[in-house]
Structure formats: structure tokens, C-alpha cells
Amino acid sequence: MSEKIVEKRLSEIAGMITRRESWGWLSNGPKWHYFVDGRSLCGRWLGLGLGELEQGMDNSPDNCAECRRRVVKRKVDLEANQK
Numbered sequence: 001m002s003e004k005i006v007e008k009r010l011s012e013i014a015g016m017i018t019r020r021e022s023w024g025w026l027s028n029g030p031k032w033h034y035f036v037d038g039r040s041l042c043g044r045w046l047g048l049g050l051g052e053l054e055q056g057m058d059n060s061p062d063n064c065a066e067c068r069r070r071v072v073k074r075k076v077d078l079e080a081n082q083k
Ligand SMILES: [Zn+2]
Pocket: 032, 033, 034, 040, 041, 042, 043, 044, 064, 065, 066, 067
């Protein structure tokens, strides 16, 4: 594969992730959870009526511990699938 094609694929993947998933904060709890397709990775929440959404804070102490564990695994899996 040429470098240009690799670059294009990587930006497509990044765009996909940004659109479909991110950290979200719900007004009824102190913790941030990671939502994918409207459902938190820890399985406790649905992302309806999300107050705020944010990317790139995977190591924040305010994150749900379960979501944090799963998001790390998820990113490793996503990367492995691209090889
Ligand atoms: Zn969670």
C-alpha cells in the first residue's frame, strides 16, 4: 500500500471513531462513561440526553473505571484489526 492510501485510511478510521463514540457525562452521576452507538461500554447507561461529549481524555480520574478499562482494550483491538 502506498503511504497516501495508508494516510487516507487512518483519517477515515479517526473520523469514524469521532462520529460514533466518545466520553459522555450524564447529569445523574459524577463519572464520565464511554459511549459507543449510544450505549456505555460498562453497560450501565444509555446515552440519551447526554450533557457533554468529549474526546481524548482516556486517563481522566473522573472516568468510570469499567469504561476506562474497556476503552483501552477497544483501541488496542481496533488497531490490531487494521494490520
Ligand atoms: Zn461506565
